[in-house]
Amino acid sequence: MKEINVDRPSKTEPHLVTIENAHKRFGANVVLQGVDLHVDRGEVLAIIGPSGSGKTTLLRTINGLELLDTGSVTVSGLIIPAMSELVSQRTRDAIVRQIRSTVGMVFQQYNLFPHMTVLRNIIEAPVFSRGVDKETAVKTAIQLLDRMGMADKASAHAHQLSGGQRQRVAIARSLALNPELMLFDEVTSALDPELVGEVLQVMRELAAEGMTMVVVTHEMQFAREVADRVIFMDGGVIVEEGKPEDVFAHPKHKRTQKFLHRVLHPLAEESENSEQNDQGVE
């Protein structure tokens, strides 16, 4: 019910990302029901929670891949109007486009362009959407690939690479646009276990360099080590939020405890479940 002024002055905006009272449903399926969230510059925020908890949707609202029904998303002082706002498609597109120019995103399924070489995947956006001259773009791309330990793969196609390599190319592709903020959507979930480490290593380095990152992840160890703050989502709301050492070591809420127990001790699941069922009867 809160009124949102689209022209709100941006200078006073303290956070890089601010989400207020976010509501979103897909048909009858309510995905977000009143989420408030902010991300500071240089912060690494991990979002954890069971599948269907709304964490991916929340992440996707930050760069306008999903639009909120009501509520607001503000990135660098620019507000993406919710669907309830009477704003023309053109205005909304323009805002989203501007936001995307500073926000990189990496997807679970890599989403590399399969018909292009690794190098072209990386230089395409700088050259054609930023107008960077090709020589400079290639140079930057090679540097990025080098940093990812993949300088020798510049002329390969995606289908010739392992999942971990693909994901590193996808990260390089985003970084080539010098984003202020990087969104990671379960980027290791599609990988074979032995390939997860190389991708997390790249992300760890990015975090160490001070990149602002929002990371939706199932990698609890990574969240614990790298994140400055963790939020636990369930059922479209933020259930618990705090420093990783607090959330992981002393979760306050029952739902958080249950979730963490389940993901950290998958083999103990059965006995634990029956125990909880017993308790539920009381």
Place this chain on the structure above:
Amino acid sequence: MQDFISHLTSWAPALATGVEYTLLLTLTGMTLALIVAIPLAALRSMKGLPVLRGIASFYVEIIRGTPLLLQLFYIYFVLPQMGIRLSPLVAGSIALGINYSAYLSEVFRGGIAAVEKSQWEAAQTLGLSGRFTWTHIILPQALRISIPSTGNYVVSMFKDTALCSTITVTELLFTGQLIGQQSFQYLQIYTVVFVIYLIITYPASRGVAWIERRTRIEAR
């Protein structure tokens, strides 16, 4: 046998010209079909632009709902009454091109639908424009997916060029007909024509099957 060989030698130049016209019709018809079909498919796949999409769908339905032979007659016999006079070869190419554009646009539409939605999202996230995404990300992948089906339609058009014999294009079948009428050697000449079609279509079909297998492997 001696007889047949001497006949065949005397028919050879005419038959060669016939094959030439058949190939020419396939080439021009297919070129036209592709030029029309690709934008048509893109138009029918786009969100927004409901009017243009409606017109495109209407075009496809009209073409697919009537016989190619009738379309050919319409272009060759009816258009002149409206002051548009076309040579048989041009009329044939246009009829084949228009007819196949409708079917090919369906093939490409399927190809476009088969490109994953996530490719759009990746392109949008990178700030690539809608137009660039269409021409550099979506269509190249969609066309590649469509290559095997398109190949089948090339073979099919090659055979359908025979319909142009009805508007006096001296392509392969019409050449055979003329030779038959002059020599009364119907068995020989039609058998020869039969074999010539097969000599071209059989390897072409095998080629398409090979491409089909290859693209399927590469897609993994």
